Amino acid sequence: MPELPEVETVRRGLEPAMAGATFTAVDQRRPDLRFAFPTSFAERLRGRRISALGRRAKYLLVRLDGDETLVMHLGMSGRFTVHPPGAEAPPIRPGEFVQDTGTNPAHDHVVFHMSNGAIVTYNDPRRFGYMDLIPEQDLETCRHFADLGVEPLGNAFTAAHLARRAIGRTTDLKAFLLDQRNVAGLGNIYVCEALYRARLSPQRLASCLARADGKPTVRAERLVPLIRDVLNEAIAAGGSTLRDYAHADGSLGYFQHAFKVYGRENEACVTPGCTGKIGRIVQSGRSTFHCGRCQR
């Protein structure tokens, strides 16, 4: 489920069900996901009121009264389903990104019962996701966030920032942008899409973003706004999906229809004037989609 736009879409979908409400019961059905749940997880949540829902990179932040935050990561396959108050209301899957084929109840690992009557279920077949409870004052320094880089939609994400991080780096651009310490929130899809838009080869060295004096190159200047664009467009597409959810059950996210390279191996490059074909290569064990002709 989770790159930044999907997590942001999930956050917006959970907000009406959770913000301002209190956990009346928490049904934790196994001792661990990727990591063990914190001690007495369900008991510690019961009776707590949620002041706000936030997001940091790909993490959901459930701010609790009493200076603690429930930190949730969706891993690869984590999904939430919201049963709004009222028996006849259809379930909502905020941020559903591919065609909804339903979820196997065997993987419903956590069920939150809210004081407003909403029931929020966390389902995660691969269990790469996790939940943690962190005191507010430790949030920045906790193991999840201590090494996390800047938000790509925040003011700190600039060409100069990327250049500083990229000086002398011999790793390729793909791996550099996937590294959450450099910029936090990009995943395989949006790195592919952003590099395509920027006409940059994913196989270039990351150091191509920095000049010898450490200042950003034109490539870095080009890349930064395009990363923002692709993320903002994806969030907008997810938001539209949410409005659809309000009126119908099932349903689709649809930013995948806007992919220009991801998952399009052997299709024609859509860049005007380019006669190239989208190729798939493997970098750090992950698929990279790119046009070898117009991405240089």
Place this chain on the structure above:
DNA sequence: AGTCGAGCCTGCTGGC
């Protein structure tokens, strides 16, 4: 310190 590969899990798809 930076880089790379393996591993964590399950489910789905495509080829034989």
Place this chain on the structure above:
DNA sequence: TGCCAGCAGGCTCGAC
């Protein structure tokens, strides 16, 4: 139809 290999949106760890 059944089986098996390969693949999947993330992240951590260990080895070099």
